[in-house]
Amino acid sequence: MEKINTDFVYPWVKKAFILAVIGMFFLLALTIFFQSDLRGVESNVIYSIQLALENNGSLYNSPEKPPFNITQYAPLYYILNDGLISLLSIETDNFFLIRGITRIVSVLLMLLSLFILIDTLQNVIGINRNSSLIISMTYSILSFPWFNISRPDVLILFFFILSIRSILLFQKSKKSNTAFLLGVFMALGVLSKQTMGGYIISFGLYMIIAKQWRLACFSAISFVSTLVLMCGLIHILGYDLTYLYQNIVKGIDNGTSFFAAWKAYKNYFAYFGLFSLVFVLLSIISLKNWKHVKTNHNLLFLITISYTVAVFSFFSALKVGSAINYFNELLLCLLIFMMSILESYNILKKKLFLIGFMLFGISIAINHTFHYAAPLLLNLKSMNSNVKNESDIPEIITFLESNLGDSYFYSDDRTIAQSFPQRCVLFPTDIHNITYNRKVFDYSFFEEWARENLIFIIVSRDRKKLYDIDIKKYYSLKIKYQNYNLYQLTSYNKE
The missing domain is CATH 3.40.50 (Rossmann fold)
Known part of the structure; x- marks a missing residue:
């Protein structure tokens, strides 16, 4: 069986997998030119960027005063795009071009996150280059990148990966600079989107369980310092945070609904149910040897954040408007934990495992193609045609x-x-x-x-x-x- 997988099945599956990855990134490139919201939620972010382009102080207005707008997320993603678009001297009413720029920024941040994940798997956890590439590319497909387009979610994923990498590096080197960097990444994550606060609680819980007081102390000092310095810089740049609470806390008060959350839960288990079951089994096997887990800080860290982020993600999905992207960071935790365990048992070197993993990625890529290829290609065709817009x-x-x-x-x-x-x-x-x-x-x-x-x-x-x-x-x-x-x-x- 192994011989067949090595000599025949594996090379063909790998070629199909490479085509699937290329196809997905081709679709991502097409989204840059898509002339409307791909998922119906981008315009909220684009509008706030338009306000900031006109006047930095207008990013967070009172929702109860003219023009009665709501900016739902923390400021970093808006400021990043505002700065770039201002340098390009794009007019505030040219929202099609502004949308395109924000999509390019999102795609670049996704690619950067992917490179950091590859480096983490290869150089921190010790997985070979081929397996690291396959696993990371599969994650890029599984994480439903369409949900990160023109949204601060892409920055959360970026700083979340950097935070995990910093903790894993600290376990190896015990160097203070990695603990300080962790605090910086956590602060920047909070300034990107509020959900980073839940992930910080996960990190803190691990530090308490593992008694990592040095890591906790240095990262806390760095976190508070970075937060204060960044808020000061934001104020100097003219962004008024007076109504920040009304926008990013009260403004996301959509209510909760188990009925609405059920769709997100159903999609998660449909796509990742088997994946999650394997994680649960591996974690139970690992926890049976608690003495080993207590001394293996990487294993303890990955198990702790996987379960705590799972609780946070499923709880967050109760919010009206939730979708499968609420589980992206959970999926990353499960992936890193499982790959770490499987690497320790030399399973990642098995061609059969990699074949199964690539086939899983191919199946999700086909799903992406089914849902997004037609509207993206039709949009491209309409852009190149001279058909008159007959709408009102x-x-x-x-x-x-x-x-x-x-x-x-x-x-x-x-x-x-x-x-x-x-x-x-x-x-x-x-x-x-x-x-x-x-x-x-x-x-x-x-x-x-x-x-x-x-x-x-x-x-x-x-x-x-x-x-x-x-x-x-x-x-x-x-x-x-x-x-x-x-x-x-x-x-x-x-x-």
Whole structure:
């Protein structure tokens, strides 16, 4: 059996696997040119970057004051893109180009994370180069990279990998600089997205169990110092953090739903159920020899963070709006732990194992192709054609360019709203709909303000109310489009 795998099956599977990886990165390259949200959630981030491009102090406004926007995540990803796009002198209303730049940044960060994972597996854990490449490339497929496009999730993964690598290096060298670097990476992770806080708790729990007081002390000092210095730098650069809590804590208060989470759970077990079962079995086998685990700090660390990150990930997935990407860091933990164990038993040198691993990656790549290839290729075709856009949106944008001036408007269409980022209100609309229904913020001021200051409302033709505002009571229908009605404030006199 081994002879057949080595001489015939393995080379062909490896070639198919390489093609699958190339195909996936080709699809990733196509996403850079995709003209709308790939998963429906990018525009929230792009809009906040647009605000920062116009004025750094506008990144975190009060959701209860004009223009009533919400920036849901910690600032680092926004600032990184704001700085780069400002250097390129791109206009704030050119959100298609801004989206493309943020996607390029995300892809580059994903590639950098991949190289760090390869280095960690090869030079820190000691897995041979061929196996490290196969495992890392498989992870790049399994982690559903589409969920990291134009989102701070890509920075979380980047700093999470660096943090794990720092702890593993500290176990080997006991050098203080790796402990200090751990604190830096944890702080930058927290400044990228709030979920890093849960992972820091996992690291801290390990340090307590393993009594790694030196690591805990140095990394804590570094963490606090980096956080203070970065917040100071952010303030110096003009980013106002006064309303940070209202945006990144209250602004993500989507509520919880086991019914909604079940879809994420179902997808996780459908894709990674067997993978997780193998992890559980290997961890139980390892924990049976507790005396060995206590003295093997790498093994203790990987088991601890795998289980704690699992608890955190499954709990986080209860939030409305969760998806399979909530398990990306968990998948990374399971992968590193399993590869470490299998390497110790020399199983990674077996061609049969690598064949199974590559076939798993190929199956997920086929799934990616099935879901994303058609829309990405159709988008590329439409970009190269001269077909006229017959939707209402270009006509509405032209009207606003001529009539909006310094006034405000509301539209539940993202393209219209993001064409005038400083003038649109209640964006992102889907998030505001949730926070309004859950009474997270006080919208009474908006309703009072809108009756005097919200000049245009552009909504679908069947919509009658904007929250508690009766549109027809305060607004008159100005233009009826095919899919939208454009209303103008009755008391508004442009002259």
